[in-house]
Amino acid sequence: MAIVSTPRESFETLHPWSIDHKHSYLGFEVKHMGFITIRGVFHDYEATILLNERDLANSRFSGNIMVASVDTRVQARDDDLRSANFFDAERFPEMRYVSSRIETEGGNQFRVFGDLTIKDVTREVVLEGTYAGPPQRDPWGTLRTGFSARGAFNRKDFGMTWDVELPGGGSLVGEIVTVHLDIELVPAQPDTKE
16 A cells, blocks of 8 residues: 655645546557567556645545556557466456655656556556646636656566567567656536636
8 A cells, every 4th residue: 555645735725636538648668679669558547636736746646557458559469468478457457556755846847656556566666747737727618737747667577577588689578668648637526616
């Protein structure tokens, strides 16, 4: 269980937000044979986001990703990723990330320290990102904000050790996985502000 830092301000300054999936992206990339970058996305994911607009460091969030929703545009590769070689989606259908603390770095820049769980392994992964800033209303009156973030981890640290050694040396599948998030948010509850 991740330890969530105690907000310095009252809980009322934390506002719940939901992901607008139509305007969001959750992707990843990994090297193939050491020189080609393979990119993919996850289509099915949710998050609980409590945002403190006045003090970003006192925000917190957690998210779940359904690993069977992986999509690299190649069916055979996606099936392999879902198999026991990698995610083992039948036994471990979800990945989970839970923030433990957030550090602001001037302006709207931030770093999130959190626990990533893949299969039955949990390790700390750091995300670096940019907060879009104070919420704004779209032309239809809905408040919106968002953030972009990037992080990386070694897949073998999470038990995804399958690989093939190349005849000339090196590996078929890169060890480092880079994740990219571009997330647009809308209020999780109806906005009652005038």
